[in-house]
Amino acid sequence: MKKDIQISYEQFKNSTELNDIEKRLFERAKQARENAYAPYSNFLVGCAVLLENGEIFSGNNQENAAYPSGLCAERTTLFWVAANFPNEKVKKIFVVGGPKAVSPEDPPIPPCGACRQSLIEYETKQNENIDLYFSSMNEEVVKVHSIKDLLPFYFDATFL
Template sequence: MNRKRSKQMEPTDKELVQMALDARKNSYAPYSNYKVGAALLCEDGAIFTGCNIESASYPCGLCGERTAASKAISEGHIKFKKIAIAGSSEQTCTPCGMCRQFLYEFAPELTILCSNNVGNFKVNKLNELLAQGFGPASLK
């Protein structure tokens, strides 16, 4: 899903979490049965959703966060403001290490809404979840 919204109509955190919960429905998770949905809000108001996609060759799978971010990047959106992540258990779903590193490339101070299966969420900052992250500035 790609929705273009004006900044004046920016979704609430709860609405963004609901979009992540909805995106989870498209998850392909036949091996782990752990479905994840993500909804990424870009600085210009565009919203991209994604879900996890597993593969029988486990390393080839994609997390929901990277699916949403890849969709945004492939459409020319590289400035991210906030992402909601919803898992399929009672525990809140936090991004894995690979997703933290991937997202750090584009938005070290990204706000992350980590939700459980019913929409209860905690607010985190990416640079807190990935302290002293490695990004473009590290290569200078």
């Protein structure tokens, strides 16, 4: 039996189409991207997280000469937020990434597979969807209303 999966998402031509909070998250993620430590890949990623209490926190990717020892911006930010605000729900996550040498043709950069799995853990834990936005420096933005939209066959505690 063949089945299909449809994913619903929104696309914005640039940041001027975003609402005020989305614009703030975009700017915070862009700023965080500038501080990324990526001397090996020269691929800089920034992330901003909006909590239910209205606070915004940001982080970036951190590489290491021993490649598996680095960490993506999404997990760096989310793990710090979860460690310091374990009872706050995550409402929105904004990711801005791409090569250090920015090109107008750079597409929106989605989270990698490992980050998608980590993000779904927190969405499942809080039993509430997280809006996820991803972009490159050219400001084209894609928005999904749940991490499940990017990882429809996700693994969670129900399998254990």
